[in-house]
Amino acid sequence: MLTILYRGPLASCDYDCSYCPFAKRRDTPEQLRADRAALERFAGWVAAQRHDVSILFTPWGEGLVRSWYRRALVELSWLPNVRKVAIQTNLSCRTGWLAEASDRAALWVTYHPTQVDYDRFVGKLRSLPVRHSVGVVGDPAHLADARRLRADLPPETYLWVNAEEGRLYTDAEAAEWSAIDPHFHYSRFPHASRGLPCRTGDSVVSVGGDGTVRRCHFVADVLGNIYDGTFRARSDGCPLAACDCHIGYVHLEPLGMYDVFAGGILERVPAAWPQVSSSGR
Numbered sequence: 001m002l003t004i005l006y007r008g009p010l011a012s013c014d015y016d017c018s019y020c021p022f023a024k025r026r027d028t029p030e031q032l033r034a035d036r037a038a039l040e041r042f043a044g045w046v047a048a049q050r051h052d053v054s055i056l057f058t059p060w061g062e063g064l065v066r067s068w069y070r071r072a073l074v075e076l077s078w079l080p081n082v083r084k085v086a087i088q089t090n091l092s093c094r095t096g097w098l099a100e101a102s103d104r105a106a107l108w109v110t111y112h113p114t115q116v117d118y119d120r121f122v123g124k125l126r127s128l129p130v131r132h133s134v135g136v137v138g139d140p141a142h143l144a145d146a147r148r149l150r151a152d153l154p155p156e157t158y159l160w161v162n163a164e165e166g167r168l169y170t171d172a173e174a175a176e177w178s179a180i181d182p183h184f185h186y187s188r189f190p191h192a193s194r195g196l197p198c199r200t201g202d203s204v205v206s207v208g209g210d211g212t213v214r215r216c217h218f219v220a221d222v223l224g225n226i227y228d229g230t231f232r233a234r235s236d237g238c239p240l241a242a243c244d245c246h247i248g249y250v251h252l253e254p255l256g257m258y259d260v261f262a263g264g265i266l267e268r269v270p271a272a273w274p275q276v277s278s279s280g281r
Helices: 029-048 066-079 096-100 118-127 140-152 171-180
Strands: 002-007 055-056 082-089 103-112 131-137 159-162 203-206 213-214 222-225
Touching: 029 082, 055 066, 066 082, 066 096, 082 159, 103 159, 118 140, 140 159, 140 171, 159 171
Parallel strands: 002 055, 002 203, 055 082, 082 103, 103 131, 131 159
Antiparallel strands: 203 213, 213 222
């Protein structure tokens, strides 16, 4: 089976988070049309494949406010060769359409405390008809919000925490976040990766809107193109010194995260869940 991290040209978002370069950015109508055409072309390619495929959409912007991402998620979820289709989202979109998707659709939701009404956000989460995780960036200013969210979510909903980029956490600070997310230690420090075996480039690849294939979002070397038949898998070790993003290091074989997240790699749901300590509830 091939797992694809798809990222088209969409680069606009309806939120204005201070830590994101795409905050409140607007794509032109031409850019939106190009993104739609690219996504529809990709969905058509997936439908024509004879091998099993899993897909995680990782747009720079917010995809689910666009009709073509909602439609793609539903339609792909019903294809017999699609094992799982998931998307990273802030969940600012309406959610009723998800009832049309199969049980192979899933969401990776991020909570941004400064951008959304809390009660409305939690209400959406509680009514989601598809498998999902939800998480926050480990900004100390958002610790109380994260604790409140963990307390209000049902135990079966995994709440993950991403280490804030560039922040060095003391052991005491890390313990506070680990009480919310027992897997926070994976995110706390970058993982040395050069030369280590990684599934990316072989069973996991990154695909751009034009079909260009790279081993992951963080390695620039091109492995070919899915549309012209030039893509060739490559299983050599990671060429980078370190990997500090979950969508990258989850595929790093020595970490064993395919055991931790077995069955929930794309939507970031651990296999042994719920697993919430009393201090985190």
